[in-house]
Amino acid sequence: MIFRWVIFAVLLCGMFEQAFSRNAPLLMRHADSLAAMRKAGFLLLHGRVYFTHDSIAFRTGRATWNKTLDQVECEGNFLFTHPDGFIKANRGSYQRKTEIAIASGTVEAKDSAGTYAFFGDHLVYNKKNKILTLTQKPVLQQYQKQKNGKIDTTTIRAEFISFDQNAEFAKAFQNVVITQGSMIVTCDSGFLDKKNNWVALKGSPKFTMDGYELTGDSIYLTIDSDKRTLKSALVIRNAKGKQHEKGKNGKPDQFTEATGDTLYTEFADDKIKRLYVNLNANGFFYESDFADYKNKMEGGRLDLAFKNGKLRAALISGDAQSSYFHVMEKKRQIDGKNEAAGDTIRIAFSDGKVKHLKLSGKKTLASGRYIDLTKENIFPKMEIDTTMKNFTKKNFQKINDEKIKERNLKKNQEKISAKKEEVK
Structure with missing residues (x-):
């Protein structure tokens, strides 16, 4: 009976935590200046803007807060942090209801363990499902430390990349290139399951590695x-x-x-x-x-x-x-x-x-x-190298030409000497 009550208490705590997360307010912690547009429901924030919502926080230089949608649009060095990692970009936005963060312009994101890194020009992070979606020159890198201390890196490039943090499962589409050491893989669709250590390739796949x-x-x-x-x-x-x-x-x-x-x-x-x-x-x-x-x-x-x-x-x-x-x-x-x-x-x-x-x-x-x-x-x-042969031919021809020249010169001198004798 006690065991049942313990299970019930754990489930109740979990439900309370989820409900609190959904209902937690979006809080503006700091800004150097604030301007309000009451009718439109906007707040304009400048200078060291700092927001929090539940376990996430984000900072930026300038922000527009739509109170009706409970959404913040940020410009000027957007930094989004959460327990699983961080996202940096030129611009960003966050909506409390959907718990979705969007970053654009020189995006860089990493997990807290230092195992994964993401780069590109556009990233969407779904905090609820812990799924990152990258478009516009996306790159995904996975790092693993070896026994010798070196870091082994797997890199995925494509037109579209999606990564599930919980499952450690990546999907890549269009012009996919996967590299790891001497291994190079190209295809139209690639699927990487890190937990189960397999890779699936479709659409004209090609795999090359050291011969x-x-x-x-x-x-x-x-x-x-x-x-x-x-x-x-x-x-x-x-x-x-x-x-x-x-x-x-x-x-x-x-x-x-x-x-x-x-x-x-x-x-x-x-x-x-x-x-x-x-x-x-x-x-x-x-x-x-x-x-x-x-x-x-x-x-x-x-x-x-x-x-x-x-x-x-x-x-x-x-x-x-x-x-x-x-x-x-x-x-x-x-x-x-x-x-x-x-x-x-x-x-x-x-x-x-x-x-x-x-x-x-x-x-x-x-x-x-x-x-x-x-x-x-x-x-x-x-392939026969004829360089020496040609060199020898040229030298023989040169020597022969010089001998002929000497012979002709000697003949001419003999003719001149003979004519002088006749004159005497």
Whole structure:
């Protein structure tokens, strides 16, 4: 029985607090000068104007108070403070009944915890629902302190941004650009759920990050909240993924691409770990010095595994087909091409190159063939630096011209000497 009375008392206090908040008056605490327009119901305030309403307060240089609407229009360095943060702007307004504050002209707003910041030329803050809406060059920044003391920043730019403080949920529309470290995302509509650590992108979305690129109709990203790194990415319809691993110690760069209806990738410390493509799966990989000779993989489903960013294994399922070029490493010359087909094809890689291949098939009989390309003498396409060659040619020509000049001069001198002898 006592427990019920306690619950009732708590609910009653909550209801009383809400009612008090709704009925709390809008109070003008200070102004250097005041002029009244009684018939119109206006008060004109100048100099260090200070208002309060319940838990909020705002200051400005000049203000017009409409007593009928219980609304204040402010000009001259508007500063609005509340328990959750503050808003600064050139101009602003506040209405008591709706508890809505509007700020315009070089707007800056931050939460009290220093986790979020908002910038733009126009902001609307709904105090009841704790929702901020930004238009006119809006920018939202979210900060998170790392273990090493550095601040990791996520920035959202768009034509329209809305942020729910309670849910920590942001919505952005039109020309959306999201950046975090090396990650850059562009789309028409973006949704960021900070509490659950996911991002949804729609309308021609494109994701890029340190050698990775994803495109499709929709992209869903999950984030590791502790490390602030990408955990996974799901691309739905018209999915396409690209991966570029830079070569080390003079080795060529390696490229991998995959397309299909659905694409899913897993990451570890921002390095790709696994890539899965479903329905009309196509993929190819190649090295930068043999860009015209792409190794292909096709089937109903494609599973790729990576280690340290390099392709480690591939499984092609459902009417599987593959073709890859064999490279003689010492000469960096292509000497053959392998073609295979079956229900499934398993490929193992070593340092990004095919190590061995396993076929199996019932519906599609396993088959393979090797094409000898040694006679074609295929070498990497290289840009030949002819600077030294041209320099040498020019020098030889110059030396040759000087020799000819000396020879002609000697002949002329001999002719002159001969004529002098005849005269004697």
